[in-house]
Amino acid sequence: MSAVLQAEGLGKKYGKRWALSGCTLDIPEGRIVGLVGPNGAGKTTLLNLAVGQIEPSAGSIRVLGGSPASGPEQLAKVGYVAQDTPTYAGLSIAEHLKLGARLNPGWDGALARERIERLGLDPAHRAGKLSGGQRAQLALTLGIAKRPELLILDEPVAALDPLARREFLQGLMEAAVENSLSVVLSSHLVSDLERMCDYLIVLVKSRVQVAGDVDELLAAHHRLTGPRRDAATLPADQHVVSESHTDRQSTFIVRTDGPIHDPAWTVGRIGLEDLVLAYMTPAPTRPTLEAIR
Amino acid sequence: MIWLTLRQFRVQAAVVFGGLAALGAVLAITGPGISDGYHSGLAACGTRENCSQFTARFFNDHRSYFGALAVIVMSVPGIIGVFWGAPLITRELESGTHRLVWNQSITRTRWLAVKLGVIGLAAMAAAGLAVLAATWWSGPLDEAAHDRFPRITPLMFDARGITPIGYAAFAFALGVTVGVLVRRTLPAMAITLVVFVAVQIAMPTWIRPHLIPPETGTVPITSENHGDILLNGDAFSVQVRGVPGAWTLSAETVDASGRTVGDMPTSLAAGPCAPPPPSADGGPPMGPAQACFDAIAELGYRGKVVYQPGDHFWPLQWAETGLFTALSLGLAGFCFFWTRRRLS
Amino acid sequence: MIEFHLDPGSGVSPYMQLVRQVRHALRLDLLRVGDQLPTVKDVVAQLAINPNTVLKAYRELEHEGLVAPRPGVGTFVTRTLAGESLAAHGPLRQELRRWLAKARLAGLDDESIEALFMTTFRAASQEDIA
The missing domain is CATH 1.10.10.10 (Winged helix-like DNA-binding domain superfamily/Winged helix DNA-binding domain)
Known part of the structure; x- marks a missing residue:
């Protein structure tokens, strides 16, 4: 399977601050990829690098085998719905579709018109007067109708109310099936993405904490609960993601590919949300039991 | 892309070209009357003296409109820079739409090229139309004011010929450049205005005089060509007026050895050049007597004028237009670099 | 559908x-x-x-x-699950009813009954697998 997005040591620096660093990814084709992380973690930076909006300060990135935004062909292959779904306030919906048709050789006018019609939008309406949800739908229509192979969306539903959010995501998933699109979308809430994603990237503090197939991630992560003990005593193949202790009990979330044999542990599966939260919680610097007492 | 550029540019274009059309209409209505008045007056004036009186009066009658028109032509490039150039990119950056348009199947370079090309040409066309209309309307007045306001002098130079087109291109490119650097519309507009006005002032003050080497003439000071005469107690000085139809850069008095002098010897002030008594009818005193000029010539004082003669008008126009075209291209090149590398 | x-x-x-x-x-x-x-x-x-x-x-x-x-x-x-098991539903339900009545008599509340059922169910299915 070929890769949709490959990054190698990718980094972006603004002034002295690294907005993204040491990012290495290999996202396979045909996935719905969720990019999750708290605000300011570098999600927008990563997506902007992927669409060629900005250039990397370090490392390299290839999208669909090409360098982002390197030419019209590359631009045609990647659709982008930017944060806050910008549209031209002074232009009508019909003019936006015309814009799409003029600037994209692969433009699917029928698809665009049909989508606008189904959404119940008046083509003569100015984009500036649309509601947030409608504007997002218009931006999505522009992204889909250019017939990209990969559609990238930056926090598309963050500003939408629950109904508009649902409608937007329904439209997105439908388009993904219909056009066999690969999709990368970011959110600071995993609950937005849980149902849709089959590939997850967790980005915290400008670094990729974990990335992989959702099913594989869920299968490899366990919650261990048992009598209090130190993280250092766990087997080497069990990577501690997060830990919490009371005076008698310890709870670890570990990542391991092998089975867990220790009978002292109650082993539980964790959901995607818990998994993401475990990576978002700052990992304590492995304190020893003595140090805690 | 051309469609989008024109669509986004619609309102601003309508305002400027609408204003120009209104101006053109006013000029078209009033122009023939002025031309007729001038030519019939010239035909009727007869003697040379009468005719020169007529042209002076004719010019004075229309001088406020004439001046206002020149100012309008001069301000067209500035308006273009501030209202077309500065917001061109900042508007996209402020609304985030650059992230929409830069992800259509068109490179940023092409996007900017079309925008700069189409609107840059419109800017030059606007300035060209303004200067064309103004030159046509002012034709009789330019002729009447040839000695007092030659077209090569600073204010007229910027409102005639082809430099306004160069200025328009430059102002537009300047506005866009400031815009991509500042990224915010209002500050960009303000900075563009300040910088452009500074350039408009700096150009005739420091640069234009040297674009083509000026000519220098040393002439005797006579009752015909003398300019200001200063008589202040013992200090006496007199300078020559410039060459008719030329742009005088400096006029000074030199002594027999060619050295620049400020005041002339006090002997002149006390002697032949002493102010004559007030005339009997209480009118202003007449100029110095011929004896004064003879005495000046005898002492070897002459007037030295550095000037750009009237026939330097077109070479200077071309040189300045070329300079601004080069500056515009430089700024445009910078915009391409900056838009590709630094904007996001 | x-x-x-x-x-x-x-x-x-x-x-x-x-x-x-x-x-x-x-x-x-x-x-x-x-x-x-x-x-x-x-x-x-x-x-x-x-x-x-x-x-x-x-x-x-x-x-x-x-x-x-x-x-x-x-x-x-292509195949339905109704026929084979639907016939068995009636008697099984009756047996379950009787069991529930017994559990209530023994003093179990709803939650305890559910917990008992689930743990037994899970233990039984694990034994089946093993």
Whole structure:
């Protein structure tokens, strides 16, 4: 399977601050990829690098085998719905579709018109007067109708109310099936993405904490609960993601590919949300039991 | 892309070209009357003296409109820079739409090229139309004011010929450049205005005089060509007026050895050049007597004028237009670099 | 045609929820042989879920021999679960009722009954696997 997005040591620096660093990814084709992380973690930076909006300060990135935004062909292959779904306030919906048709050789006018019609939008309406949800739908229509192979969306539903959010995501998933699109979308809430994603990237503090197939991630992560003990005593193949202790009990979330044999542990599966939260919680610097007492 | 550029540019274009059309209409209505008045007056004036009186009066009658028109032509490039150039990119950056348009199947370079090309040409066309209309309307007045306001002098130079087109291109490119650097519309507009006005002032003050080497003439000071005469107690000085139809850069008095002098010897002030008594009818005193000029010539004082003669008008126009075209291209090149590398 | 729904808090993976809903409908005779399942696109558009989830659920059902895809048309039910087990439902339900009555007599409240049932059920299924 070929890769949709490959990054190698990718980094972006603004002034002295690294907005993204040491990012290495290999996202396979045909996935719905969720990019999750708290605000300011570098999600927008990563997506902007992927669409060629900005250039990397370090490392390299290839999208669909090409360098982002390197030419019209590359631009045609990647659709982008930017944060806050910008549209031209002074232009009508019909003019936006015309814009799409003029600037994209692969433009699917029928698809665009049909989508606008189904959404119940008046083509003569100015984009500036649309509601947030409608504007997002218009931006999505522009992204889909250019017939990209990969559609990238930056926090598309963050500003939408629950109904508009649902409608937007329904439209997105439908388009993904219909056009066999690969999709990368970011959110600071995993609950937005849980149902849709089959590939997850967790980005915290400008670094990729974990990335992989959702099913594989869920299968490899366990919650261990048992009598209090130190993280250092766990087997080497069990990577501690997060830990919490009371005076008698310890709870670890570990990542391991092998089975867990220790009978002292109650082993539980964790959901995607818990998994993401475990990576978002700052990992304590492995304190020893003595140090805690 | 051309469609989008024109669509986004619609309102601003309508305002400027609408204003120009209104101006053109006013000029078209009033122009023939002025031309007729001038030519019939010239035909009727007869003697040379009468005719020169007529042209002076004719010019004075229309001088406020004439001046206002020149100012309008001069301000067209500035308006273009501030209202077309500065917001061109900042508007996209402020609304985030650059992230929409830069992800259509068109490179940023092409996007900017079309925008700069189409609107840059419109800017030059606007300035060209303004200067064309103004030159046509002012034709009789330019002729009447040839000695007092030659077209090569600073204010007229910027409102005639082809430099306004160069200025328009430059102002537009300047506005866009400031815009991509500042990224915010209002500050960009303000900075563009300040910088452009500074350039408009700096150009005739420091640069234009040297674009083509000026000519220098040393002439005797006579009752015909003398300019200001200063008589202040013992200090006496007199300078020559410039060459008719030329742009005088400096006029000074030199002594027999060619050295620049400020005041002339006090002997002149006390002697032949002493102010004559007030005339009997209480009118202003007449100029110095011929004896004064003879005495000046005898002492070897002459007037030295550095000037750009009237026939330097077109070479200077071309040189300045070329300079601004080069500056515009430089700024445009910078915009391409900056838009590709630094904007996001 | 049936309509799917997802319970986000159930802890059951979305694909398994879809599989169970189809089995459930087959058992209750809501779906019969020859009926069409909603297309992947319809399910995706309705639930806003990952298309692969639907594909995986349908593949699982196909593997169990309950449905079969007809290329270009859709996925159709090929076998029903109603007949074989529906007949046994009555007696089993009666037995369960009797057991419940006994449990109440023994002083178990609803929650305890449920917990007892679930732990026994799980233990039994684990023994079956082992």
